[in-house]
Amino acid sequence: MLTLRIILLSLLIASSTVLHVMPLFAVALIKALLPSKRLRLACNTLLTGIAESWIAVNSRLWDRYTRTPVTVREEATLVRDGHYLVLANHQSWVDIVVLQKVFNRRIPFMRFFLKSQLFWVPLLGLAWWALDFPFMSRHTPKQIAKRPELAGRDIEATRRACEKFREIPVSIMNFVEGTRFTAAKHAKQGEPYRHLLKPKSGGVAFVLDAMGEGLDAILDVTIAYPGGSPTLLDLLADRIPEVRVRVRQREIPEHILRGDYQNDRAFRAQFQQWMNGLWQEKDADMAALLAGGKDDRATQAST
Structure with missing residues (x-):
């Protein structure tokens, strides 16, 4: 019974993910092609609305199928x-x-700073990219010691992301x-x-x-x-x-x-x-x- 429950919930979450990520990706591609900054900002509102709908579905599943307050x-x-x-x-x-x-x-x-490897997570990576989540390289001290120029890359990525965030x-x-x-x-x-x-x-x-x-x-x-x-x-x-x-x-x-x-x-x-x-x-x-x-x-x- 527990296994069936987990499979059912996983399928519901996966279905919701697919139904939300596909339009997210489509709107993000349209946004990338638009020449007008004003139109691109308008796309952000639509992207955010889709993402909030996705989260709301997940929250309803929490309320419906768990007793966790x-x-x-x-x-x-x-x-x-x-x-x-x-x-x-x-x-x-x-x-x-x-x-x-x-x-x-x-x-x-809410937007998170993510490890660059997470871009390759099926579906979710595309969703995070579409929603302008910043991807960070997170270089190790050993890597930075060998290549000091790596130290500033994450800082620059943070600055680029925050420049976008100022507008929305x-x-x-x-x-x-x-x-x-x-x-x-x-x-x-x-x-x-x-x-x-x-x-x-x-x-x-x-x-x-x-x-x-x-x-x-x-x-x-x-x-x-x-x-x-x-x-x-x-x-x-x-x-x-x-x-x-x-x-x-x-x-x-x-x-x-x-x-x-x-x-x-x-x-x-x-x-x-x-x-x-x-x-x-x-x-x-x-x-x-x-x-x-x-x-x-x-x-x-x-x-």
């Missing part, structure tokens, strides 16, 4: 036509589904830890966080530098799974007892927008100190979410 404590005023930087902790691929369920059609469509409502998503949390990775890092890995400040700094005052606010999102970190298979099998989320809206400090992270060592240290402060608060939020307890301000996420 998503409880959200929200301290933010959300608008659909703004520009946000969304920062979140990362434990599972389920995080992305949770973020989409919580924010779909409530803030501008957008939410730029960043998993600041750079990788999914595991007990082994946490043990290797040691202190100072109980429930998180250390934040990597570079990507956040480059987005803030490229977008400047074009960003309205930061949405600081903490995702907790009281039953343990799940897999996508756990979601399909209805094995996630609960998801708890806290959303804090944060203003961007003026001094954070006025420095050179790459070349100014003092500013880089100041920026990292600011990020570490955010992460200390997030670690406390994680502890509170995992501990549970009734909170009258918490609500159930709806599609």
Whole structure:
């Protein structure tokens, strides 16, 4: 019975993916051929509408075929036509589904910085390309040591992406830890966080530098799974007892927008100190979410 359930849900998700990716790709090709910038921007609205419909279908499948509640404590005023930087902790691929369920059609469509290899994922790679998701090379320190010119390529890719994002409502998503949390990775890092890995400040700094005052606010999102970190298979099998989320809206400090992270060592240290402060608060939020307890301000996420 469980196997049949997983097969059925997988087929429904795959069917929805095909039905949405094909028109996405068609509109993206038309957009690429249009000579007018105004018409190309109009295509962005259509592309976003298709993507939001895709997410809404997935969220309805979550509600219909699982008993997993998503409880959200929200301290933010959300608008659909703004520009946000969304920062979140990362434990599972389920995080992305949770973020989409919580924010779909409530803030501008979220775009992620993706590894360049993900472009070749069947159907999804085309969808991400059509939606202007930035693809990053993510060179290793060893590769950069051999070829120093590689160090600046991701920075330049970030700048190009952010130039596009200035022209449209957008939410730029960043998993600041750079990788999914595991007990082994946490043990290797040691202190100072109980429930998180250390934040990597570079990507956040480059987005803030490229977008400047074009960003309205930061949405600081903490995702907790009281039953343990799940897999996508756990979601399909209805094995996630609960998801708890806290959303804090944060203003961007003026001094954070006025420095050179790459070349100014003092500013880089100041920026990292600011990020570490955010992460200390997030670690406390994680502890509170995992501990549970009734909170009258918490609500159930709806599609």
